[in-house]
Amino acid sequence: MNHFTYHRGILHAEQVPLAAIAEAVGTPTYVYSTATLTRHFRVVTEAFGQHPHLLCYSVKANSNLAVLRLFAQGGGGFDIVSGGELARVRQAGGAPSRTVFAGVGKTPDEMEQALAAGILMFNVESAEELEMLDAVGRRMGTRAPFALRVNPDVDARTHRYIATGLKTSKFGVPFEEAVALYARARKLKGLRAVGLDCHIGSQLTSAAPVKAAISKVAGLYRSLREQGHPLVHLDIGGGLGITYAEETPPSPQEYARTVLEAVKGTGAHLILEPGRALVGNAGVLLTRVLYRKRTPAKLFVVVDAGMNDLIRPALYEAHHGLRPVVKRRGKAVEVDVVGPVCESSDVLARARPLVLPQQGELYAVMSAGAYGMSMASTYNSRPRPAEVLVDGAAWRVVRERERVEDLWRGERA
Numbered sequence: 251m252n253h254f255t256y257h258r259g260i261l262h263a264e265q266v267p268l269a270a271i272a273e274a275v276g277t278p279t280y281v282y283s284t285a286t287l288t289r290h291f292r293v294v295t296e297a298f299g300q301h302p303h304l305l306c307y308s309v310k311a312n313s314n315l316a317v318l319r320l321f322a323q324g325g326g327g328f329d330i331v332s333g334g335e336l337a338r339v340r341q342a343g344g345a346p347s348r349t350v351f352a353g354v355g356k357t358p359d360e361m362e363q364a365l366a367a368g369i370l371m372f373n374v375e376s377a378e379e380l381e382m383l384d385a386v387g388r389r390m391g392t393r394a395p396f397a398l399r400v401n402p403d404v405d406a407r408t409h410r411y412i413a414t415g416l417k418t419s420k421f422g423v424p425f426e427e428a429v430a431l432y433a434r435a436r437k438l439k440g441l442r443a444v445g446l447d448c449h450i451g452s453q454l455t456s457a458a459p460v461k462a463a464i465s466k467v468a469g470l471y472r473s474l475r476e477q478g479h480p481l482v483h484l485d486i487g488g489g490l491g492i493t494y495a496e497e498t499p500p501s502p503q504e505y506a507r508t509v510l511e512a513v514k515g516t517g518a519h520l521i522l523e524p525g526r527a528l529v530g531n532a533g534v535l536l537t538r539v540l541y542r543k544r545t546p547a548k549l550f551v552v553v554d555a556g557m558n559d560l561i562r563p564a565l566y567e568a569h570h571g572l573r574p575v576v577k578r579r580g581k582a583v584e585v586d587v588v589g590p591v592c593e594s595s596d597v598l599a600r601a602r603p604l605v606l607p608q609q610g611e612l613y614a615v616m617s618a619g620a621y622g623m624s625m626a627s628t629y630n631s632r633p634r635p636a637e638v639l640v641d642g643a644a645w646r647v648v649r650e651r652e653r654v655e656d657l658w659r660g661e662r663a
């Protein structure tokens with residue numbers, strides 16, 4: 251469900267014609283819909299109904315301050331993976347006390363900042379990290395609240411770059427070691443066990459791996475409680491998939507049913523960490539056609555958005571829908587849509603049937619709200635795109651287009 255639809259042949263974000271934004275701000279530009287963002291947040295939280303839970307939006311999916319503020323105002327918490335993300339959450343008015351901190355490489359400095367800020371819990375990913383967190387806690391004269399992130403060794407059946415719950419993955423501690431680690435932590439004065447955590451991967455499109463992983467982790471939660479660990483939070487991670495092309499991910503309701511069934515009887519307070527499911531279909535990337543070129547092998551369409559602006563197709567061979575901002579009739583031809591970056595992997599869409607794109611024509615790259623701008627770089631010394639937030643008939647720039655001078659900030663010739 252999203253709010254990008256055609257009215258009289260013109261693609262709109264809510265009530266705003268996308269062409270008007272492109273005229274005013276230029277391209278490439280990310281455009282987000284407030285109505286879609288708030289709707290997704292509400293639908294996911296309502297799916298869990300009366301079961302005690304906290305939605306901790308995964309900041310890395312889209313870390314624009316305006317997006318964070320919307321979720322903070324909706325009562326959400328946050329899932330962060332760095333000190334930088336913690337700073338963003340605070341800058342946007344989010345509460346550290348509703349924020350969980352994951353990641354395999356938290357530095358002692360980051361731990362200290364998060365502890366001083368009053369973080370809800372650290373999701374600890376190794377035995378050595380646990381010892382380090384204990385040292386930081388003791389140095390600060392407090393006990394750091396933590397959960398162990400366990401690796402349930404479940405195949406999430408997603409792209410291998412976004413699967414995190416397999417034995418071979420760098421994430422979490424091996425399931426079998428969790429009991430001993432909680433026992434060890436109980437002896438440490440700088441730690442306080444408050445939960446148990448897992449996250450098996452991203453863009454999950456079936457409920458089966460969710461059920462398998464969470465059932466396993468819920469069982470561990472029960473036995474840890476029986477062993478006297480005063481756990482209260484069961485953090486089930488994020489990962490709920492979205493429809494980019496033909497995928498049929500579980501609905502939020504089906505996802506919630508699966509989770510609630512698996513955690514039945516634990517009495518745990520649930521923490522959810524959705525990223526993509528909240529923001530993915532709430533954003534598009536506006537781009538303009540520069541050139542067409544025919545080679546003996548192919549017809550290429552060169553657009554002004556490159557892999558530095560949206561890396562998902564190059565990195566994950568991801569599919570994004572492409573819609574002309576002004577609908578046109580005609581016979582579809584097969585084209586490769588490519589960006590300007592000097593890399594052969596800078597391909598936005600391969601062998602895509604489109605009504606022959608025209609020079610100067612505007613396209614919306616669909617489902618670009620998650621892992622779009624947050625993964626953008628300045629490779630090829632290309633300033634990063636502007637970001638716009640639409641709300642009904644109104645819109646505003648929520649991040650200015652990067653300027654060329656910004657590219658060498660801090661450099662010395």
Ligand SMILES: *Cc1c(COP(=O)(O)O)cnc(C)c1O
Pocket residue numbers: 308310311329331352353449451452453487488489490523524525526527620
């Ligand atoms: C990335 C990440 C998420 C969010 O994943 P989505 O697929 O965007 O929902 C949640 N938890 C952790 C620990 C993550 O690293």
